[in-house]
Structure formats: C-alpha cells, structure tokens
Amino acid sequence: MREDSVSAQGDGGRLGGEAEMLFLLERAGITVPADRVPGMLDIYRDMTAMRALLRRARTAASEPSNVYSLETIMRGDAI
C-alpha cells in the first residue's frame, strides 16, 4: 500500500514546529509519510528542548571533545 507523503510546500497553515521540521526534512531530500508526522513532531519538540540545554555560558576557549590530537592522527596513519 502506498503511503501519502507531506511536504513543507503548501503547508502555510501549519504552525510553529511542524512547518519548520518538514522544511528541514524536505531540504535534506527526505519524504515523510503523512501518518508519521505527528509522532516525529513530538520527537522534534523534545530535540528542540535538548538543543537549548546544550547551550551554556562558556568562553571561546571551551573546546569540543573531539579536538584533534597528534596521537590520534598518527594512530590512524600507523595502520
């Protein structure tokens, strides 16, 4: 059975997160079956709250956990 799909285009009546989510998915080339949109929107809203928790007051010197080390690079080359 073919499932219906939803795109962001022609979706101007939808509010807030749903239009944004569908726009981002469509930009990535992903088609979302219509019956999956409500569940994905719940997850998207959870992720939006999580993204806010990532942002803290920190200085520019606060570096990510995956900063290169020479040892890591050399370990790869040594194979």
Added chain:
Amino acid sequence: MILGKALHELSIAEAGTLLRSGAVKSTALAEHALARIERHDPTLRSFILVARERALADAEAADQDFAAGIDRGPMQGIPYALKDIYDTAGMRTTCHSKLLVDNVPATSSVVEQRLSAGGGVLLGKLGTHEFAYGGPSFDLPFPPARNPWNSDCVTGGSSSGSGAAVAAGFVRMAMGSDTGGSIRGPAAYCGTVGLKPTYGLVSRRGVFPLSYTLDHCGPLAWSVEDAAITMQVIAGHDPADPGSASVPVPDFRSPLGLGVEGLRIAVPRHFYAGAPGASREVIDAIDRTLEDLARNGAVVEEVRLSDYAVYNACGRIIITAEAYAIHEQDLRRRPLDYGRYTFMRMALGATLSAADLTQALRLRRELAIELNKSVLGSFDALITASALTPAPRFDAIDPATPPTVQVQTMPFNVTGNPSMSVPIGLSRDGLPLSLQVVGRPFDEPTVLRIGAEIERVTGWTGRHPELP
C-alpha cells in the same frame, strides 16, 4: 544434572572446570542449549539465526582441543551468541533490518574473532532493535524479543535478543552494544548483568555503527563473574579501530570477592529519586542495596552532578547527528525500508545544525571533566539507577510514537566511563529491578568488584525465570 545443576545453570567458570576435567563435553553444553532454544525461543524470539551446524562444529573442535591438552582460554567450549550487528564471516548479519536482510559479511568482527580464537561456541545471532536504534517494532523482518520473566513485557533495547537469551539461560553470555544504554537497559529489564566497558577497551571493528563516538561493545551475562571472564577474552587494543585505546588489559576476575570495605561510593540521588515516572520499588531497592554496601564497609555519600537531562541531551543530539550521517543516503532513497520507529527517529538528524553538534561536543568535554574530576577524583565509583521502572508491557506502547525508555544510562556513554547494570531484586509483579555501577576510565576491576558484592548482599545469583 551435574553439581546439582542443569547444564545451563553452570557458570562459565564451573563449566570450564568440568570441561577441563572431562566431566562435561562442550558438545553436551551446545546440544543442551540448542534444545532449550528449540523449546522456548518460539515464544521468546531472542534468536534471529540459530547456527546449529556451526555450534556443533565449534563444540566438537573444543572437545578435541581439551582431549589434546590444548587450552585456548576461559571461553573454550562455552556457548555464546552475538547481537546481529556483529559481523560473522559467512553468516548473515542483518541489523534486524530489511535493508541488510541478505547481508553476509566476508570477515568477522574483532570481538567474534577473539571469542572464536578463544574456543567459544557460537550458537547464533540475536535480535536487536533495528540498527541498534528503533524498537521494539512489529514491522521488521523479524519479531521483537520478549522478556523471559513475562513474555507480555519488553526486553528493553537495543540488545533485546541478548537480554532475553541470557535471562532465559540459552547462553551464559551474549554480546551486546551500548550507545545510550543498549546493554544496560536490556540487562536491567531482563535481570542480567550488563557491562558497558570504557570507551576504547573493546574493539568496535566489524560491528555496525550507530554513533561512532558513543558506541561501546560489551557482554550481557548471568553473573558478574561470567562478564569478567568474557572481558578477559574480548578486551585489548585493536590498532585498526580508531577509537581503540592502547592500555594494559587487567585481570578482571581477581578483585571479585574482595568486598567493598573502604571503597568510597558516590550516589547522585537527584538523577533518579525525583525523575518523572521513577518507580518507588526501584528507588527503595537501590536504597536498600546502598545500605547493605555501607554495612559491609563502603563509604556511601550523596553527590550532585549536572541534571540528568543535560547529560541525556548531550548524548541524544550526538547520536541523532552521527546516526543520520551514517544513514543519510538510505533515508533518502529507501525510507520505507526502515521500520517506522527507526525512520521517525533517525530522519530527524536532518534537522540538526552544525552548531548543535558542536555545542554538544563542547558540553561533552565539560561533563566528562565534571564526572571524572569533581566526583571520581575523590570516589572509587558511583552508583545510580539503571532502569527507572521494571520492564513495561508491549501493550503499553503507543504504535504512533517510538517508545521512550525509562533508563538513565546515557551519561556514561557521553563520558565513556565503564558502567554495569546489576540486578538487585524483583518487583511485586515478579520483574527484575537493577542499579548501575560506574567506575573511573579503565577501572573495570573496581566496577566488577562492587558488582560481585551487590550480587552477594542481594542474594541475586541463582534467580532465574520460569520459562513460558
């Protein structure tokens, strides 16, 4: 029966002694396990593939080695099974997905190579949540595994078949993988031990990735000792795994039985005691266990970490971004070949920004420092909840939305510390309760030592479900 036990009740150490004395044959262990699987797995659905011929050939080879005086190590002659994301040369590896349903790898994962070289007996491949992510689902090529304590309940995931197979006594040990709790969650729900080792201690090579920087390989086992024995075989540097650490492999069994006298144990009670939905039975069982450990000489003190939600957000964003990067092309080209839940969660990686991931990685460093310097700088270990509730029922899952699992395992994927789920009792409904022991990086021996003491004080070892 031998030593007053059925063959599947023998610990790996007991079976090893009997195998070496000739009192038990590996072929007898394998045939016993295969018969149990044939009888009970049609209900439990833990196996995707039962490798009968391979198992019997492995067992025969082990028996011949014993007869010839060849000793390949503590797993020689012992049946085990692998989550179906571990590559097995010439044997199908599906990731429980339609996308890989015919995938037969040419080479085995490093873990499988080490277990096989150690004389282990591979019984087959175990169910998982699809790509170790979505589930439990009923729209995949294979049904989800069911909890041996109550087959109406989920096993937890994603190492769902591993949890079920070990709890059911099909194998003493099954390999799982853990990106946000996928070893410790099923271990908690199924009443087994589940050890997520330190990031880098066990090779990930040949295991289908979910999230490169959060994936860990480790065992689910009937007992802490069984897990320790497994670690002795699978741990060690792999120069071809870029995440592998070149560190000495300790003796994992030697600290078992030393007790907890003088050990300092931190407890971030705020993680679980006030968590929405946390079961009173779980909280009370953890409190009782901590009191027992204190009575036996541990120094137990409450500590404060960043909120659990912060650790969880950090891990969730990294998983979503990395999983999406792996599946980007297939999500575009074959979206409906993924299970509903997998697609719904994975595709949302497309909505994250580069800044989101970078902020998560900055936070990850901060949280690792918080745990390892602020807490484990002055404590030997930390104890917190594993699952916040006993295993939920299948009929409690809303088919429209991927289920949210009530486990608190993510922080230690974010920080990479060793952590182990240990059973501590049963709920009023007869379902396992558990807690989580966390150690300093590469200090698995202390984690196992505390786990063994928890088994002793709770009297858990030896409790197993009546199978349907």
